[in-house]
Every structure is written in C-alpha cells, then in structure tokens.
Amino acid sequence: MKAKKINYSIEEPCHEDWNQMKPEAKGRFCSSCSKTVVDFSNMSDFSIVSYLEGKKNESVCGRFRPEQMEKTYVLTKWNHSFSFDLKAVALGLALTTFSAVHVNAQVTPIDTTQVIYQEPLDGMVSVREFYDHTDEKFTGGRILLDGKGYDLVTIQLMDVSGSVISTTSPDKDGKFKIPLDWSKSKDPVSLVISGQGLISHALYFDQKESIKDMKITLYNEEIMLKGNVISR
Template sequence: METNYKISIPKPCTENWDKMTPNDTGRFCMSCSKTVVDFTAMMPEEIQHFFIQNQTERICGRFRKSQLDNITIQIPSRVLYAQTQYHKMFLLALFIAMGTTLFSCADKDGNKTKIDKVELVDNPEQNESVSVCYGHQIESKKVNSKKPLERTIMGALIAPDSFEKGSFEYDIIYNSNDLDILPVPEDGMKKLYTFLNKNYITPNDTEEKQKKIFILFVVEKDGTLSNFNIVKNTDQKSGAEAIRVLKTASKWIPGKLNNRIVRSSYILPILIQKIK
C-alpha cells in the first residue's frame, strides 16, 4: 500500500531565483547556504524517486504554481522497511516531514496553498500565468524553451498531518557575521593557511604567480565542514583544488549565538602563491 504525504509552506520566502549563483548541481542560495533543485521540468515519478533517493538530506526546491495546486508525494510503504534500519526509518520520516522540501506556496494575494498531488503540465499555453514555488531543495536540468518569466516563492515548512507536531526542529544555518563568537580553525587561522599553501597543487595551466580564491562552506556544530561552494569569480579548477585541501584539514571550533553552538556559513579567502 502506498503512503501519501502532504506538505505545505506557511510563509513564502522572498529570495530571488535569478540572483542565485549557478553551480554544477543547480543554483546556490547565499542566504541559506544551500543549492536549489529545479523540479519544474520533472515528471511526478522523477520527483518521487528524487525524494526516496535523498531521504536523509535537507533539500530546497523550485516548482511551477500549476504543479503545486494539487500535489501528493507517494512514498511506497516498502521503502520505509526494505533494507532500512530502524533509525534510518525515522530519518526518512523526518526527511518527508521537513527536509524533503519546503513545498508549498502562496498566490499573489498571499493565500497559502496546500500540496495535494503532483500534476504533469506539458507545453503550457503562452498566455498561461505561470508561477514558480521553491523552498529548501537542489536544482536539476532545465528545459530550454521559451516560456514567460516565472515568479518565485519560497517559505518554511509545515509538517504533514501524519507526523506529530513539535517532534523536530529545523537546524538553521546562520551567517557567521551575525554570530557572537565566530567559528575558527582548531589550530588557528595561521596554521590553516600554512597547511593550505603547503598542500595546494597549482593547476598546470595557471600562469599567475599568485591568486586569491574564495570558498564558501558551512561549519557544522561538531566542527566539520560541509556544503562547499566556489564564489567570487574563482575559477573551477582552483576552487576545486582548494576544496580538496580544506576537506583534509583539521576541524573548526563552531561559532556561537546567544551562548549556544550553531551551524554557520563562512567565506574563506585564500591567497595562493605559485612556487617555480
């Protein structure tokens, strides 16, 4: 028997899709340090498969308003049990309830729309008023076709009726500049830069004697680094190499806000000097 889950967003987000930074997997939102998935060209089966494959991830997504008028995500009951340990079953439930995506939207008057089922809309007419909703998810391929400009809406998740309210909490990623205590490398910033310059391998096609690289990442509560992204016009090869080295570096001391440890985004400038 298939299990249906209904999810909605009470407060649409105001982030601008067009101002997000394109990357290999979609568009990166600087405000929440996440990549947004474009579901506007996906079939219902593809959307469902995506949720199942990413059951433990927190995702952000983008939908057409016409898709979200009636959306139901069906998760086969067997997925909850087959080859899944008990604690992973809970993670799947939590994923559906919250991390799956902040999937609902509001119309132009601010009225909230609850998701009931997925509709596949083929070749919408040119005069159709098309809206796009996206909450926290990751972008996939886009269809190159001439369509009207789409208005985007994002928002925070309302848990589906099948889950107990108050049983989970969204783990916010704060901007490090807003913290009371900034995150820092365990061994100090000076030793981190020494480690980076020692282990960074300059691409062979680089002619510059020195260059500045900017890498954005999230410092988790346990001091590990995640959600790496290349920013500030850093070329892909240099950025990828810097990320490789950062992943092998020591942990960080996480930042604090109101005397509690929080997740935070951090942009690290790295000056690389080429040694002949």
C-alpha cells in the first residue's frame, strides 16, 4: 500500500474575464487560449482529484476557490499499477482511499463581524507529487564523475536530525546499495555523498519519485585562492 500526496496550484493566474467566457458543461470556454476553463470551485475534493488524475498527461486550465489550493490531497494506492481511469473512479473507494488536509493545521480565528470574499483563481493547473517510500528496504544507485562510475566517495544515510544512520562506499563501477530501516524512531530522510576534491551532494527522499537506481553525478570542487592581495 503506497500513499501519494498531491498539491495543486496555479503558477500564473489567468486575467481573462470569467463572465465574458462562453458557458459550457464543465466550465467556460476561453477564446483567448481556445480551451475550456474547468470550474472546480463547486466540486468536492474527490471530484477534483478524480478529474485531474484522469487528465494528468494533459494541460488543464481551472477555476478554484483559494482554500482549495491550500490543501494536500492524499491518495492511498492498493495496487502498484494504479491509474485513475474511469473504471477506478466508478469503483470508488473500493480501490483507493482518499483524503484532503489543509497545509496549515493551525487555524487563525476570523472576526465574524466582517464579510470576507475572495475571488476564485483561474489559470493553468500545476501539480506537485510526493510519494511514501516507507515500504522500501534499501536505496541505491550509481555514482558518476565525468560520465564514468566513481568509487572514491563516502555515502552516508542521514536521519531528520542530521545524524548518520549508516555509511557505505560504492564498488569500482560506482554502484552502491544501502539498507533502509523505517522502523527507527528517526526516519531516514537523505543520502549525503562526499569525496576529496568533490562538491558534496545531498539527496532528500521526498524530492524523488524513486529512491532506487539513482544516477548521482558529482563535480570537481572549484579551486579558490585565499590570502592577502598584493599589488605590483
């Protein structure tokens, strides 16, 4: 069972007049970009994720209320070859559990004597996905320098506090494998690769779709001269 967390955002809000667009079944047609702007503002959380996951390989323009952009949507996948197609939507929660949580857990009290209204956001929908790796038993990959495998480095598995959990080195081809134990009180969060004359590199697990078969390219450290400047 894997959990995928998704944030939806609109990077560049559209400034076209919604009221001037031609109404359609799913929203309104924007003549400026010749496509439908989907009205998500009255959709449920499940409907929003169902629609956007079904269109994940397409660009989608949408209209949202600001609070809909402040949520992290969580999908728990019961099968590895998960796809949010119409069949899966029809089966609903039998295949997938779903929830949505606000990014900010702390709620600021609002003066109830004021009437607050925020215009919905219109524009192209951007998606950020991050995955739960806690069923992985190891992480590994290949260290490269100038396009070739490189073994003169130290690879450290670090926890959230920056403490070293375990250390390894790659073989002569730059390949390495290091065990993961997610049952520790402090979960492993990153790999730190370092070597003499090289720029150290840190890889954080929540920034990668996969933590296996990684190709990690290292670069030579720039030589810098330090000291008093003498003019001749």
